Amino acid sequence: NAGVMQNPRHLVRRRGQEARLRCSPVKGHSHVYWYRQLPEEGLKFMVYLQKENIIDESGMPKERFSAEFPKEGPSILRIQQVVRGDSAAYFCASSPQSEQFFGPGTRLTVL
Amino acid sequence: GDSVTQMEGPVTLSEEAFLTINCTYTATGYPSLFWYVQYPGEGLQLLLKATKADDKGSNKGFEATYRKETTSFHLEKGSVQVSDSAVYFCALSDQGSNYQLIWGAGTKLIIKP
Numbered sequence: 001n002a003g004v005m006q007n008p009r010h011l012v013r014r015r016g017q018e019a020r021l022r023c024s025p026v027k028g029h030s031h032v033y034w035y036r037q038l039p040e041e042g043l044k045f046m047v048y049l050q051k052e053n054i055i056d057e058s059g060m061p062k063e064r065f066s067a068e069f070p071k072e073g074p075s076i077l078r079i080q081q082v083v084r085g086d087s088a089a090y091f092c093a094s095s096p097q098s099e100q101f102f103g104p105g106t107r108l109t110v111l
Numbered sequence: 112g113d114s115v116t117q118m119e120g121p122v123t124l125s126e127e128a129f130l131t132i133n134c135t136y137t138a139t140g141y142p143s144l145f146w147y148v149q150y151p152g153e154g155l156q157l158l159l160k161a162t163k164a165d166d167k168g169s170n171k172g173f174e175a176t177y178r179k180e181t182t183s184f185h186l187e188k189g190s191v192q193v194s195d196s197a198v199y200f201c202a203l204s205d206q207g208s209n210y211q212l213i214w215g216a217g218t219k220l221i222i223k224p
Contacts, residue, residue: 004154035214042115042200042214056211091155100212102147102154 002027004094004103005074012109013082021077021106025094032075033100034067037089049075082110113138117201117215125223130188132218134175134201137182142203144168144177144184145212149198158186158199196222 005024013019025032030050035043045059049069060067064082069075079086087110093100118133136144146158146168159168164179175186184201201215 006154035212040216042117042202042216043212044214045211048211059211093155099157102156104152104154 004092004101006090006092006103006106008106009104010107010109012111014111015083016081019079019082019086019108019110021079021090021092021108023075023077023092023094023103025075025092026096026101029094029096029101031095031097032069033093033095034075034077035091035093037091037105039088043091046077079108082108084110086110113142113203113205113213115201115203115213115215117199117218120198120217120219121221122218123221123223124191126193127190128222130186130191130195130220132186132199132201132220134184134186134215135182136184136201136203138203138205140205142205144175145202145204146173146175146184146186147200147202149200149217151197155200191220191222193222193224196220 007022032049034046037043047060047067048056052071064080066078089105089107091105092103115136143162145160147155148158149155159170161168161177164177167176173188175184198217198219200217202212204212
């Protein structure tokens with residue numbers, strides 16, 4: 001009974017590098033959500049995807065950030081040319097309909 | 112815009128103590144309210160929820176009542192255990208969107224034996 005899987009759990013990047021965060025939803029779930037948690041703050045919604053479609057990306061920064069949920073394979077959150085301000089915990093959630101099931105998160109540190 | 116405010120942590124209690132974690136919200140409509148819990152090294156889990164005023168959510172000995180008059184959803188437990196040590200998040204969902212959760216900053220709870 002695997003839950004939402006995220007990898008890596010910890011990721012260290014230098015400024016200017018790319019970060020790729022992966023999320024494998026619960027088997028059978030077709031909705032995926034990404035959230036970001038900055039230090040000492042609550043989670044902030046970033047993007048909502050269904051298979052091969054971005055439904056709502058209103059919380060995504062306009063530049064450097066992108067997300068996909070392909071027909072096969074995990075959902076990917078990609079951050080290009082990372083900056084120190086991108087350091088945060090990134091959580092993925094999946095749902096069959098409305099209730100969201102969360103992964104353990106990826107903690108990104110930008111040096 | 113909508114927002115959630117939680118009491119700051121960490122909250123440190125002895126085993127069998129009474130727990131209250133305060134949560135207040137601001138919202139223009141009639142949101143649903145949630146408490147999530149994150150145990151060390153794990154993802155967030157839904158602990159309980161309430162969808163309308165005066166509803167009481169309960170699970171695993173935890174309770175929270177949706178109080179519209181005080182815009183609060185305080186989490187309570189009568190007798191905490193060491194295994195309750197975790198981070199607790201209060202959240203609301205906007206009436207018009209059942210997926211965009213708005214979160215409090217989280218409250219770390221430490222229970223000492």
